[in-house]
Amino acid sequence: MAQSRIMVIDDEKIVGDMAKMSLEQEGYAVETFLSAEPALRRLEEERFDVVVTDYKMKGIDGMEVLRTVRSLHPATQVIMITAFANLDAAIEALRRDVHDFFPKPVKIKELKASIKRALEK
């Protein structure tokens, strides 16, 4: 079976670095981005199975990423992570059909489990 492809977008390097390392251990191919612009350009070239994105970022935010993913690759699952447990954001995100929503700090085990479920969809 082909390797599943995961994209991680977060404006803090540490989040991408840690996510990449943990997810590669699960056998996924992981690409990380520090902002949404280059990530969206990449999405135009290639389909990813799961996009993990920060909710609040400078420039294009997580909601915009979600909208773009929906229009480009309807089958791609989106997981939103956010700095604060922001209830409004969570509701908004879930309403727009994100696969999952996590406040930071995110337990890596839970993120892995969520990605696994997303891939089974």
Place this chain on the structure above:
Amino acid sequence: MKNAAAWIRAGLAVIGLGTGRSVPPDELFRRFRAVLENNNRSLEIITDIGETLGGDYLFDIQYVRRSYADLSASLERSLASFDVLTRGRYRGLDTVFRSIDGTIRHAIDEQVPARGDLVVFSERLGDHDAGAAGGKAMNLAELGNRLNMEVPAAFVITAQAGDAFLKHNRVRELSGLSGADATEANYQEAQELILHGEMPPNLARAIESGLKKLRKRCTKDCYLAVRSSAGEEDGEFSFAGQFGTVLNVPAEIGAVEKAYRKVLASLFDPGPVAYQRRLGYRAADMQMAVICMVMVDAAVSGITYSRDPRGASDTIVINAAWGLGSAIVEGRIEPDQFRVKRGSATGEIEQRIGSKDRLTVRKSGGGTEIRSVPAPARGRASLSPQQVHKIAGLAEEIERHFRRPQDIEWAIDGEGNVFILQSRSLRPDVQAPESAGATGQSTDVKPIIHAHGSPVYRGAAAGRVFVLRNMSDLDRIPRGAVVVARHDSSQLVRVMTDVAAIITDTGSVTSHMASLCREFRLPTAVNAGDMTRTLVTGQQVTVRVNEDGVTVYPGIVPQLLGAVKGREVRMEELAEYRKKRYLLRYIAPLNLVDPMRDEFVPKACRTLHDILRFIHEKSVAQLIDNADRGWRSHSAVHLDLPIPAGIVLIDIGNGVSKVNGQDRVTAGQVTSLPFQAVIRGMVHPDLWRSDAVPLRVRDFLSSMLRATDIVADGAPRATASVAVISREYVNLNLKFGYHFIILDSYCSDTVRNNHIYFRFAGGATDLTKRSRRLRFMETVLRDRGFLIRLKGDMIIARLAGVGQEEMESQLDLLGRLISYTRQLDAVLQDDDMAVRYAEKFLATAPGSTVHR
């Protein structure tokens, strides 16, 4: 019987509490509770941060900022109350807090603390100069300044100075290093710019003035070792041998400047760059401090591991050879090896004399040269038994200080003085469980060769042989190769991420390469004899390194490889992650452990945890002190129990019924509702006669006595256990050896006000037993409906809003638990047992409703 208060006073005198004006009891007690509440809160945040930064969570800087702001605020509140409580007696604590707090805030914002100095002498380096001076210089300074060990006189050219040099010459901009995709050409360009750039005039002046002072401290001629002390080098994660060192540099400005440039330029060597990039460091961010220390005219040098990194953790390993140490760390010679058991100052030495056919010596006028060792000296031990014992003793002392196993470089001069040249954390050779080949899987395949050699990192791997005859061939090594080389060399770091295994004919398990291989978890053996002649480039082989040495089989032997996974970069190696985790070292470690032994003064506090510990210790002491002197109606009395618990009672309102002047009371006189319940549990006869646990009552009693009873053995103890009580309240601070127990409870007929806070922390036993004890407690407390937080070696249980009857039953249970757990360490042999004991315990506990 001597008056209890007198004993307490004597105890307090030991920890330096004087006398003074008293604060009204209610105010004092209110402050005491505020201290406790804020301390509790602070500790919870500390454990929270520790857990989140432990590698199991994705977190961002927002989280770190927010949590630290909470921690800092709650510690400030604690300090404010503490200040009132102790009437400003420990004002110095506030200064210590500000300093640590400043360091942490700087670290969070990734600003190096603004130590403006370009050059700092070793003895002037303080706890918070790590950013400026680098790990190597810091550790060395600490050994000299704190442990008074013999270290060479030295100054550091700080990281800021290095940065100023790079900026002055616009190195990053001109070389193109500031861009995202720097290439090897960019790095070379940067190195050229450093080697030939202009020395900033103020830096030249600072170095010159440092040299002038240093020359005065040289006894004979004055030569220096100029070495890198980069960011984290020698910190938690080593950059062993990654950066430049220039030995035997004349202590003159021209020569030192030249050596400095050389070392600074090594920041951009291809080896280190590859290594750092892999860990997520950006070349543009790298900084380097450089240490200039007086050269020791070494007759013998060596490396000591305070614990054998290959498993025999009770053994100290000393490798030694004639002359300077560079031959050993570069793995060029086979040194003598001495092994001695830890803790045996005159114990038996196991020695193996190495061939040590060459030695490195200082050349007159500067530099070093390699000479041949005369035949008689080759076969002679380079250290006498006395020297071995002395070095072993130093190693243990250093390990105790840094609280981690150490890898120590030392030298002995012509007069026999032992100098410590470097000390850093040792990474033990922990085997990944999946490396099946290491643990005795067998095969029928006939090996090509077996050699005893010295295993550096055990495991099995398959690949094609590449015989490396010359380091200039490094770039020709294909991915996945089994590298076979004559000597070990730290230059191999350039390929360590890509190769399957490394075997060398000569070399030492204490070399830089060996440390790096352990870090990379790369199956490696050194000293394996004739491998370069036996194996042929291109040959497909399977290599197994285990305690018997190294065995090479033809082809691929799947049985040996088992489930060996690819070597992955681990979380703790990630640069960004490490930067954040680095904060913890100012927050979490506890250095002030024993008020009777450790130096219990504000300036001894090195972390926030130390400050909390100090506040707690002194607050309790203050409370007793005040109660004893100031409050006739709240005086301190001893509680006599059928078990020796050494508890002092402070009654703040109808908690005990006693006659005036009485200084001891019995359990029967306690009228505090919650405390009565706790005592009932603690002395419960079932617990002390129980056949379920093979009680070692005598041990238990003696350990309790040692730790807590302030009158029983006639020696005044500062560490009394205290219960502050009123009719409806108890605050119990209990110490059993290294366990700390806090129980705070309000118990009345007003359900809404009722609460229990129970915290159990610490313990001097080994980690496994400690975690079993926590598992036992968790099982019990969860069963009884407590809200549990289990963090590290601490358990916190809470319960609130239950009726008086249930409160009493729960407090009784906690009393039992306190007595019971102390006895458990000896018997909890496995995890299942922890659960079984929990079930048994619950079955006899009051109000037990749950049956399993």
